[in-house]
Amino acid sequence: MRLESTLTGATHPAPEPRTPTPRPGGRSTRVRAEVVAATLAEVAEKGYDGLTVEAVAARSGVHKATLYRRWGGVDGLVADALTASADQPWPLPDTGDLRQDLRRITQEVFSVFTDPELGPTPTALISAAQRSDTGAAALRAFFAARHRQAAEVAERAVARGELPAGTDGAEVVRAATAPLYYRLFVSGEPLDARTAERAADAAALAAHAGLFTPTTTTPEQN
Amino acid sequence: MRLESTLTGATHPAPEPRTPTPRPGGRSTRVRAEVVAATLAEVAEKGYDGLTVEAVAARSGVHKATLYRRWGGVDGLVADALTASADQPWPLPDTGDLRQDLRRITQEVFSVFTDPELGPTPTALISAAQRSDTGAAALRAFFAARHRQAAEVAERAVARGELPAGTDGAEVVRAATAPLYYRLFVSGEPLDARTAERAADAAALAAHAGLFTPTTTTPEQN
Structure with missing residues (x-):
């Protein structure tokens, strides 16, 4: 059930809360x-x-x-x-084309993390989270949630027949963004806009080829 | 000039070392x-x-x-x-097929880092290096050196006509391994052999499509 329908009682009357729960603005x-x-x-x-x-x-x-x-x-x-x-709500691109949607996503990651104003806070937060088990668990949940949300761009591509049924949308998003996070947080090599674009294109190509379906035998299997 | 030709004096006589240099076994x-x-x-x-x-x-x-x-x-x-x-010398696969070579490389990364005996030391070393500027610089140099070395699998593929001329071999290797390091050191999501294989396949596909050439306009540009 979506949050909005709970709040408006559109599908079910909102239940009386049994314990005090945080209210928006409370x-x-x-x-x-x-x-x-x-x-x-x-x-x-x-x-x-x-x-x-x-x-x-x-x-x-x-x-x-x-x-x-x-x-x-x-x-x-x-x-x-x-x-x-x-x-946080995270607006997803919807250009009608998987590759363009993925490019917008990787461009967003690139822009945020390399921006001198916007970048330092999320960078520091991720580095800080890596320092404890509690933080690492939250980091894992954070990325899993982001992948799940962004998977919608791949699910729409499946729905319009652009991608094979059964495509793992979260995996498509991981493939597109991993080369960026790899540079930012592991190898430390510089990240540029072209790399962000190329990572999106490579992920789209792999998705189109059916690499992210569970039962795939890859096209050039040998 | 290659190191070997310096040592053998093939192109220039080897200069007398001005300061004592470490000898192997010294x-x-x-x-x-x-x-x-x-x-x-x-x-x-x-x-x-x-x-x-x-x-x-x-x-x-x-x-x-x-x-x-x-x-x-x-x-x-x-x-x-x-x-x-x-x-350290790092034997590279040479199967005669880029995708298979990349699969061996990602399989090696997967095997080492997820092995309960072998994994903890490099994992701890990378995490430790992230903690200081000196360490981060060494980490950057370490990964850059590994990418350069492993680029040979792509360079061989170019030489045998499997990949377009001008393919950035280091970038092919980064593309293949980034999804693994991303899971291991950023998102913390589990890594399995199938993911390692798929990352190699996706990188090979992108390389074959010419995505890693400097002047590429990607095949489905729109």
């Missing part, structure tokens, strides 16, 4: 938003090694004891900042 | 090998946060003062362990 929601914003700012400025619950408390105006109780510590703060990012 | 070479081995063992056991010059000194039997003088500190030790790894 106090709990506002506190979390303040804490996430403060965590992101602290991580971007000081990195994981410089991140403290005290500094997040000071910056967010939320009491340190509340932070420890609700988030456990710095690793929980980093994990929740990622979870909050994964929850 | 004391300096042995000391470095001990230090690299000790660094790898310490990083694998304790991670970057637990790595100390003292522990590397104790394990290698090389005096702490020597380590500080020649390596500067833990970041220099990590960087040199990577450099030493990059220098």
Whole structure:
């Protein structure tokens, strides 16, 4: 059931909540938003090694004891900042052509991470998340959620007959974006717009060839 | 000029070395090998946060003062362990078919990093290198060297007419291996043999389509 239909009662009457749940705009929601914003700012400025619950408390105006109780510590703060990012609505391209859609997605990743204003925060957040098991689990969930969301561009391509039925859409998105994240977070080699475009094109080509269907025998099997 | 021709004097007489250089099997070479081995063992056991010059000194039997003088500190030790790894001879597959060669390469990456015996050390080393500028520079150089070496599989494919002239061989290798490293070091999603095979196949497909030539307009440009 979609969130909107729950809220509007379009398909079922909204059930009475049994425990108090965060309401949009409610106090709990506002506190979390303040804490996430403060965590992101602290991580971007000081990195994981410089991140403290005290500094997040000071910056967010939320009491340190509340932070420890609700988030456990710095690793929980980093994990929740990622979870909050994964929850953000993320407009997907819909050009009617898989390759163009994938190019928009890789162009977006390229633009964000290489932008001197926008890039440092997500870069620092991902690096910070890699530093603890809690963070790593949130990172895994974050990327899995992004892949699932973006898989829609491949699912639409299947629906319009551009891709074979059974194509694993999340895998198409992973293939398109992996060469970018590889450079950004593993090899450290420079990333440019052409590389982003080429990664999208290669993923589209592989998807068209049926490489991302579960039972595929690849076209030139030998 | 190739290294071999320098050494044999094929094109120019080899110049007299002006400073003593490490000889294979010489004391300096042995000391470095001990230090690299000790660094790898310490990083694998304790991670970057637990790595100390003292522990590397104790394990290698090389005096702490020597380590500080020649390596500067833990970041220099990590960087040199990577450099030493990059220098290791790395047998390349030569099946006569690009896709098969790339499959062997991605299979090797998959096997090493997911092996419970072999995987932890390189995984810890890469993670440790990400923690300092010195380490990151060594990591960049390490991957660039690996890509350059492995580019030979694509260069051979060009030579036998399988790939278009001008194909960027290093880029073919990056495309094949990026989906593996992305899972291992960024998204944290599980990696399996099928993913490794598919990454190789997708890279081969893109290479055959001419995506990795500098002036390419991709086949389905629109």
